[in-house]
Amino acid sequence: MSRTTALQLIAAVITIAVLAVLHQGLDWFLSKASTDFMVGVMVGMFLVLLVWIYEDRKERRSRAVDGSGSAEQQGARHTIDL
Known part of the structure; x- marks a missing residue:
C-alpha cells in the first residue's frame, strides 16, 4: 500500500469519527431545543x-x-x- 493510499484511509477514518461526534452532539442539542x-x-x-x-x-x-x-x-x- 502506497503512502498516499494510507494517508487517504487515515483521513477517511478521522472524517468519519468527526462526523459521528457531530451527529451525536447535534442530536443532543436539537433534542433540547x-x-x-x-x-x-x-x-x-x-x-x-x-x-x-x-x-x-x-x-x-x-x-x-x-x-x-x-x-x-x-x-x-x-x-x-x-
Missing part, C-alpha cells in the same frame, strides 16, 4: 442563502461587464473570506 428555535435557525439559514445567491449573481454580472481576469481572482478571495 424548542420548535421556535429550530424554525428561527432554518429561516436564518434561508435568508443567508438568499443574500449569498444575490451577491454572487451581482458579482458575476459585474465581472461579465468588466471582463477582467483580476476580478475573477478577487471574487474567489471574497468567497473564501465569506
Whole structure:
C-alpha cells in the first residue's frame, strides 16, 4: 500500500469519527431545543442563502461587464473570506 493510499484511509477514518461526534452532539442539542428555535435557525439559514445567491449573481454580472481576469481572482478571495 502506497503512502498516499494510507494517508487517504487515515483521513477517511478521522472524517468519519468527526462526523459521528457531530451527529451525536447535534442530536443532543436539537433534542433540547424548542420548535421556535429550530424554525428561527432554518429561516436564518434561508435568508443567508438568499443574500449569498444575490451577491454572487451581482458579482458575476459585474465581472461579465468588466471582463477582467483580476476580478475573477478577487471574487474567489471574497468567497473564501465569506
